[in-house]
Amino acid sequence: MNARARFINWGAAVLVLVLPFATHALLGQGWVRILDFALLYVLLALGLNIVVGYAGLLDLGYVAFFAVGAYCYALLASPQFELHWPLWALLPMGALLAACFGVLLGTPTLGLRGDYLAIVTLGFGEIIRIFLNNLNAPVNITNGPQGVNLIDPLHVGPWFLEQTYHVGGIEIPLVINVYFLFLAAVGLAIRLSQRLEGSRIGRAWAAIREDELAAASMGLNTRNLKLLAFAMGATFGGVSGGLFAGFQGFVSPESFTLQESVMILCMVVLGGMGNIAGVVLGAVLLSVLPEALRGLGGLQEFLFGKVWVDPSNLRLLVFGIALVLMMLLRPEGLLPARARQREFHESQ
Amino acid sequence: MSRSEASQGGALLEAVGVGKRFGGLRALHDVSLALGEGTITGLIGPNGAGKTTFFNVLTGIYKPDTGTVHFAGAPLPAGRPHAVAERGIARTFQNIRLFPNMTVLENVMVGRHVRTQAGVLGAVFKTAATRREEAAIAASARGLLDYVGIAGQAQRVAGTLSYGDQRRLEIARALATEPRLLALDEPAAGMNAAERMRLADLVRRVRDDGTAILLIEHDVKWVARLCDRITVLDYGERIAEGSPQEVLAHPKVIEAYLGRGAA
Amino acid sequence: MDIFLQQLVNGLTLGSIYALVALGYTMVYGIMELINFAHGDVVMVGAMVALTALQILTGWGLPSGIALAMAVALAMVVCMGLGLAIERVAYRPLRRAPKLAPLITAIGLSIVLQQLAALIWGRSYRSFPSVLPADSVSWHGVIITSIQALIIVLAALLMAALMLLVKRTALGRAMRATAQNPGVAQLMGVNTDRIIALTFVLGSALAAVAGVMVAAYYNVGNYTMGFMLGLKAFTAAVLGGIGNLPGAMLGGLLLGVVEAMGAGYIGDLTGGYFGSNYKDVFAFLVLIGVLVFHPNGLLGSRAREKV
Numbered sequence: 001m002n003a004r005a006r007f008i009n010w011g012a013a014v015l016v017l018v019l020p021f022a023t024h025a026l027l028g029q030g031w032v033r034i035l036d037f038a039l040l041y042v043l044l045a046l047g048l049n050i051v052v053g054y055a056g057l058l059d060l061g062y063v064a065f066f067a068v069g070a071y072c073y074a075l076l077a078s079p080q081f082e083l084h085w086p087l088w089a090l091l092p093m094g095a096l097l098a099a100c101f102g103v104l105l106g107t108p109t110l111g112l113r114g115d116y117l118a119i120v121t122l123g124f125g126e127i128i129r130i131f132l133n134n135l136n137a138p139v140n141i142t143n144g145p146q147g148v149n150l151i152d153p154l155h156v157g158p159w160f161l162e163q164t165y166h167v168g169g170i171e172i173p174l175v176i177n178v179y180f181l182f183l184a185a186v187g188l189a190i191r192l193s194q195r196l197e198g199s200r201i202g203r204a205w206a207a208i209r210e211d212e213l214a215a216a217s218m219g220l221n222t223r224n225l226k227l228l229a230f231a232m233g234a235t236f237g238g239v240s241g242g243l244f245a246g247f248q249g250f251v252s253p254e255s256f257t258l259q260e261s262v263m264i265l266c267m268v269v270l271g272g273m274g275n276i277a278g279v280v281l282g283a284v285l286l287s288v289l290p291e292a293l294r295g296l297g298g299l300q301e302f303l304f305g306k307v308w309v310d311p312s313n314l315r316l317l318v319f320g321i322a323l324v325l326m327m328l329l330r331p332e333g334l335l336p337a338r339a340r341q342r343e344f345h346e347s348q
Numbered sequence: 349m350s351r352s353e354a355s356q357g358g359a360l361l362e363a364v365g366v367g368k369r370f371g372g373l374r375a376l377h378d379v380s381l382a383l384g385e386g387t388i389t390g391l392i393g394p395n396g397a398g399k400t401t402f403f404n405v406l407t408g409i410y411k412p413d414t415g416t417v418h419f420a421g422a423p424l425p426a427g428r429p430h431a432v433a434e435r436g437i438a439r440t441f442q443n444i445r446l447f448p449n450m451t452v453l454e455n456v457m458v459g460r461h462v463r464t465q466a467g468v469l470g471a472v473f474k475t476a477a478t479r480r481e482e483a484a485i486a487a488s489a490r491g492l493l494d495y496v497g498i499a500g501q502a503q504r505v506a507g508t509l510s511y512g513d514q515r516r517l518e519i520a521r522a523l524a525t526e527p528r529l530l531a532l533d534e535p536a537a538g539m540n541a542a543e544r545m546r547l548a549d550l551v552r553r554v555r556d557d558g559t560a561i562l563l564i565e566h567d568v569k570w571v572a573r574l575c576d577r578i579t580v581l582d583y584g585e586r587i588a589e590g591s592p593q594e595v596l597a598h599p600k601v602i603e604a605y606l607g608r609g610a611a
Numbered sequence: 612m613d614i615f616l617q618q619l620v621n622g623l624t625l626g627s628i629y630a631l632v633a634l635g636y637t638m639v640y641g642i643m644e645l646i647n648f649a650h651g652d653v654v655m656v657g658a659m660v661a662l663t664a665l666q667i668l669t670g671w672g673l674p675s676g677i678a679l680a681m682a683v684a685l686a687m688v689v690c691m692g693l694g695l696a697i698e699r700v701a702y703r704p705l706r707r708a709p710k711l712a713p714l715i716t717a718i719g720l721s722i723v724l725q726q727l728a729a730l731i732w733g734r735s736y737r738s739f740p741s742v743l744p745a746d747s748v749s750w751h752g753v754i755i756t757s758i759q760a761l762i763i764v765l766a767a768l769l770m771a772a773l774m775l776l777v778k779r780t781a782l783g784r785a786m787r788a789t790a791q792n793p794g795v796a797q798l799m800g801v802n803t804d805r806i807i808a809l810t811f812v813l814g815s816a817l818a819a820v821a822g823v824m825v826a827a828y829y830n831v832g833n834y835t836m837g838f839m840l841g842l843k844a845f846t847a848a849v850l851g852g853i854g855n856l857p858g859a860m861l862g863g864l865l866l867g868v869v870e871a872m873g874a875g876y877i878g879d880l881t882g883g884y885f886g887s888n889y890k891d892v893f894a895f896l897v898l899i900g901v902l903v904f905h906p907n908g909l910l911g912s913r914a915r916e917k918v
Contacts, residue, residue, distance in 0.1 A: 058711070108903045114710075115646060116902055119849045122842070123895030130892050138884055192472055199471030200464060200482070203450075207458045210447035217407060217441075219433030219462025219525050228468065258842070262718055269711045309730060317726035323719030324701060331708030 020179040021170065031291075032175040036247065038287040039182035040240050045267040045283035046189045046276070047236025052265065053273035053337070054202060055229035056209030057110075058118040060261055061125025065234040067132060067256035068101050069094035069241020074148040074251045075141070084152055091242045098238025099231040101128075106230040110223055125261055133253040147252025154181060154246035178247055185243060186280075189236060193276050196232065205229055270326055272333030281334055290319050359418075360385045360560050361437075361529055366405055366415035368398075368584075375401045376584045378415070383577065385528070388551065388561040390575035390592075392568060394604055398584040399564045400442055403533055406562075407439045408432035420528065434462050438527035440518040442534045442564070448507030452498065452517055455506050456489035459524025492520040496550060512543050516550070523554065530554060532563040536570060548574050568605070572596060580604065613752040618875040619868060624759045624828065626867020627766035631821035632844030633851070633859035634773065635814030641790040641854035642810050644710075648717035649697055651841015652724035653690050653815050657822030658739075658832045659732050661686040665740045675742035686819040693724075694815025698808050721838075728834035736833045739826045762824045769817060770860055776813075777856060786810065790854070843870075843894075850898055852911020861909060870894050 023031045048062045072094040076085045085093075109120045136144030143149075154161045161177040196202045204225050207215040216222050245251045263286065271282020296318065297311030326334070359382045368376040376398045383389040391399050404410045406417060411427035418424065425431035438459075447455050464485055470478035493499045496516040501509060506517060515535055522530055532551070536544050544567070551574060555561050565571045571578060572592035580588040580601050588598040595601055632654055639647045661682040668678035701716040747756040777783035788796040789806045797803050825840060826832040843866060851862025873893035877885050901909065 052711075109899065112902055112906055115640075115644075115853065116849060116906065116908075118646070119846060120899055120902060123846065123898055127892050127895050130889065134885075134888050195471050195474060196468070199478070200461060200466045200485070201468060201471055203454060203458055204461050206450060206454075207447050207461075210449060211445050213409070213429070214441065214445040214447065215458070216429040217409070217433060217439055218459050218521065219430050219438075220458070221430045232468065265711075266715050266718060269715050273711070313726045313729045316722055317730070320719045320722030320726060323722065324716045327712050327716045327719065328704055331705055331712040333709075 016183060020176045024173070024176060029173065029175055032173075032179060034288060034291045036175055036178050036182055038284050039179065039186050040244055040247075041264070041267060041287040042186050042280050042283040043182070043189055043236055043240040043243075044264050045271070045279045046186070046193055047233045047240070048264050049233075049268050049273060049276070049279045050193065050196065050236070051229050051233035052268055053275070053279065054197060054209070055205040055226055057226060057229065058114050059121045059230075059233070060118045060258070060265065061105075061121035061123070061128075062233070062237060062264055063256045063258070063261040064105075064125040064128040065098040065101060065237030066241040066244070066260070067128055067253075068098045068234075069238030070245040070251045070255070071132060071142060071148070071241070072097050072238070073242040073245035074151050077152040077246070078148050079150050080143060080148050087155060087242075087246070090246075091239050094238040094242040095235040096238070098234040098241070102230040102234030103227055106227045110226045110230070122258060122261070125256075125258060129253050129256050132256065142253075145253060147250055147254075148245075149250045151245050151249050151251070153249065154178065154243070156181065182243060185239065190276055190280070197276075201225070201228065266323060270323070270333060272336040274337035275333070275335055278333050278335030278337070285334075286323075289322065290315060293318050359383065360420060361406070361562070362418045363402075363406065364416050364418075366402065366412045366417065368401055368405060368410060368412050374584050376405070376412070379581065379584070379586050380415075381579050381586070381589070383529075383560060383562060385560050386555065386558070387576045388555050388563070388574055390571040390578040391562060391564045391581065392566070392571055392578060393581035393587075396583075397581040397604075399581055400533060401584075402581065403439065403531055403562075403564065406432075407437055407531060430462070433525050433527075436526070436528035437531060438522035438525045438529075439531040440515070440522055440533055440535060442537070444511075444514050444518060446506045446514060446517060446521070448505070450506055451502070452493065452504050452506050452509065453486070453489055453502040455517055456492050456520050456524050457485050459492075459521040460485045460488060462525050489520075489524060492523055493517075495523070495553075496520045497546075511538050515539070515547070519550070519554075523559070527559055529560045529562060532561065534564050534566065536565055536567060544570055568596065614875050615872075616751070616753045618871040620753060620755055620759060622868035622871030623864060624762050624867070625871065626847075626864035627763050628821050628824050628828070628840075628863075629844050629847045629867050630860045630863025631766055631769060631817045631824075632840060633848040633863045634770070634856060635818050636841075636845050636848040637851070637853055637856060637859040638786075638810045638814050640848070641856075642786070642793070642807055643702070643706075644854075645702065645713055646717070646845065647697075647702075647811075647814075648714060648841075649701070649720040649724060650814065650818060651837035651839075651844070652721050652728075653693055653697070653837070654818045654822040654825070654840055654844075655728060655832075655834060655837030656693060656724060657686040657690045657815075657819030658826035658836060659728055659737075659822075659834070660689045661819075661823040662737055662739055662826055662832045663732070665742060669740055669742065679742050683820060683823050686823055687816045690815040690819035690822075691812045694811040694818075695808055698811040703804070703807075725834050725837075732832075732834060734834065736831045739830045739832055741830070743827065758827060762828060765820070766824070769820060773813070773817070774856065782809070846894070846898055849908055850901055852905075852908025855908070855910045858908055858910035865909075866894060866897075869897050 020032050020035060023035060044062070044066060048059065051057050051059045051062070073090045075081060076083045076093070077090055105121065105124045109117060112120060132142045133145055135142040161181065162174045164174065165172045165177070204215070204220050207218070207220060208222050208225060212222055267282040267286045268279050270286065271280065272278025293315040294311070296314050297307050300307050300309065300311070362382045364380050366376055366379045379402060391402065393399055401410065405412045408425060408427060408429040408431065416423060417426070419435055419437065424435065447458065464481055466478045466481050490499065490502060493502055496519055498513050498516050501513060506514070509517060519532070519535070536547055539547060548570065551561055551563070575592060577590065578592050578595040579586060580595055582604040587600040587604060588595045632650065635650050636647060639645060664682035664685045665678055668681055669675060697720055701720050702713050705713045705716060743758050743761065745756070747754050777786060785796070785801045785806050788799065788801055789803050793803050825836070844863065847862035847866040848859045849862070850866055851858030851860070870890050870893070873890035874887040877887060877889050877893060
């Protein structure tokens with residue numbers, strides 16, 4: 001590692017450690033919460049990146065695994081069934097369950113070509129959501145559209161994250177506790193992604209992405225490897241689902257719509273699929289941008305003395321335009337992977 | 349590439365009565381072929397004779413409609429290319445199919461996949477065994493690049509290699525799977541005379557190191573000099589089989605190549 | 612049997628609309644191998660434009676038949692322009708970009724169209740003026756309303772016209788050539804840029820009509836209405852074999868019927884455990900089932916890889 005890279009790494013490390021405190025002091029609790037969600041999206045985007053970026057499989061129903069993890073946590077740690085499992089059991093459970101669903105979906109469908117697979121995964125995502133929405137009858141399992149409430153708050157061993165702690169005069173409220181829990185999860189996910197990418201398995205995924213038939217002819221069991229990518233991606237989704245449920249305190253089916261899947265895909269592609277730094281950047285950008293655009297109403301008042309355009313519409317409108325512009329300006333993503341960059345520039 | 353001296357004779361590959369149709373098109377009909385260890389076998393015939401289709405059957409890409417293929421004494425897993433590679437048949441492609449955006453070295457390392465083990469857990473925890481295996485994979489890949497003569501290009505992106513080097517890389521990648529039979533689909537296509545000669549040397553060396561060779565080629569003279577046996581296909585049927593001299597003197601072969609009346 | 616026939620009629624009505632929208636997806640895919648994610652929103656714009664035009668025109672006292680025809684024509688013109696603009700802005704600059712880039716611009720445009728529509732027409736549901744007679748014919752207990760009949764007949768006519776255009780005209784031949792191999796088509800003197808733009812225009816015109824149909828059928832229009840409809844239509848296009856025109860028609864009709872049958876029979880089939888709120892699950896399961904056994908859709912040609 002050269003001096004410049006080392007400097008950047010240290011800078012980034014200091015930044016992510018100081019960021020929540022600075023945000024809390026300058027912008028308030030709400031913005032730290034936005035950062036927490038941004039980290040959750042980073043986790044989801046990293047998971048989808050394994051499927052789309054590494055193995056080259058277009059998945060439009062990724063949110064289903066997020067939902068599985070979230071409901072797993074919600075049902076096993078809430079008054080719904082009077083169960084109160086601990087976090088260390090719930091997260092691996094959610095990850096495992098999500099992986100099982102990944103295999104369940106992948107087994108019959110992974111033989112399909114790209115866009116056919118996309119629509120099948122999309123359908124799967126919708127099926128999961130519809131079941132969550134309707135499994136309150138005849139036996140009430142998911143509590144239907146109302147969702148599950150009063151979910152046990154996140155706690156790590158003896159530390160209950162909803163408490164405010166004081167360390168050396170610095171106040172550490174819930175949102176900052178959660179930030180560091182999520183940050184740890186993201187750190188772990190990045191490490192995992194790096195190791196997978198550089199391994200025998202990661203190389204096999206890259207080969208399948210580049211030329212599936214040639215890969216099979218070299219002895220790669222393409223179906224099993226694709227299933228593995230699906231299952232690995234799903235575990236990330238399952239874990240973030242669990243964290244989401246514990247943080248929110250309630251879950252309902254409307255958090256798991258197709259739009260959510262599409263947004264996570266946008267994060268991966270816009271950031272630069274296959275490249276971890278790009279995916280992280282894409283996730284942070286697309287989860288913070290809509291929140292930052294909430295200020296558009298105030299801006300209008302400031303500039304024109306009156307709110308002319310409904311800020312909630314304007315916010316999404318600007319977001320959509322930004323999405324189009326960013327993609328037009330950098331079609332290979334903001335921080336493309338080495339290989340993708342080559343791919344694009346050679347084809348020009 | 350050290351393997352015990354291959355025994356002459358004794359069929360390594362035995363295809364009997366292979367037939368394949370695509371809709372109304374009869375691509376292959378009753379084609380049989382046998383080849384022994386330590387041999388170089390040529391598969392020739394005019395364009396559209398069914399040579400590549402036959403290759404695709406042998407390497408598990410197509411399931412034959414009729415007939416059987418035995419490899420090393422057991423039936424070949426039809427229609428499952430990865431299982432065929434695992435059993436010991438590796439191939440190259442007529443229209444080169446490398447992993448174009450991966451490096452030259454990575455391409456060959458992918459070939460080692462089928463003979464190595466490390467799984468997800470090994471990758472995640474980077475165990476000592478995994479690191480050892482990775483090092484061994486890289487080392488043997490480098491060795492193979494050296495073997496085919498492109499060791500200097502290891503870190504280049506595969507898609508940017510010259511045509512001839514891409515063909516060599518495809519051979520190195522195939523050899524990385526430790527095949528007992530190497531199937532080359534028009535390996536000399538697009539090469540000049542000097543390159544062809546060096547390719548012939550490489551093919552002989554691979555054979556001498558214990559891997560049988562089956563190759564498709566258009567240049568009949570080149571094939572005749574290189575091969576021990578030749579099979580000729582025309583319109584999806586086998587029209588001749590034998591030593592190069594026998595085959596090239598066969599009236600049906602002359603007719604197929606030069607047209608009716610020439611014989 | 613009555614329920615069956617009734618649901619068949621309802622399904623065919625819905626399926627005709629799906630088919631029209633699915634054609635737009637499949638034409639674009641056939642030429643560019645691209646999922647036009649904004650297509651559903653073009654349908655929505657068509658519906659909303661027609662809705663407003665109808666309100667104004669009937670307000671002037673025009674006879675409802677003429678007002679409806681003019682509203683449909685206006686919606687078609689607006690949508691054709693919109694289709695052209697979408698192709699120019701989101702797709703043409705990205706022809707050589709990595710495959711997923713245009714998917715993201717399409718998603719961005721879909722958001723833009725929805726939000727613009729929300730700004731213009733508001734977020735609430737707008738009712739579609741009832742200009743069509745509420746007549747219906749009853750045959751063996753099966754009721755066919757005039758609007759159902761109109762939708763089915765009009766959709767059939769449009770599809771027939773499209774097939775004639777593609778199969779019989781020079782323009783259609785150029786379209787097919789471009790779909791087969793854009794590079795070669797260009798060498799043969801086909802202006803592929805124009806053909807691609809035209810494909811968007813044609814698909815958008817059909818989408819406009821479908822939009823008016825669906826708004827008139829359910830009597831409402833809303834800025835989000837294109838999303839689910841687009842999704843269903845895309846599913847239909849895949850079901851039939853994407854890139855294949857008759858496939859899109861078959862897929863659309865089939866999906867409509869499957870959904871209607873699902874709504875009618877799921878309760879009975881599952882002993883009352885699952886109700887009609889599972890009809891979408893049923894539709895997607897049929898899709899997955901079909902693709903597992905027919906990986907290229909019902910009529911999709913098997914794309915054999917050149918080895």
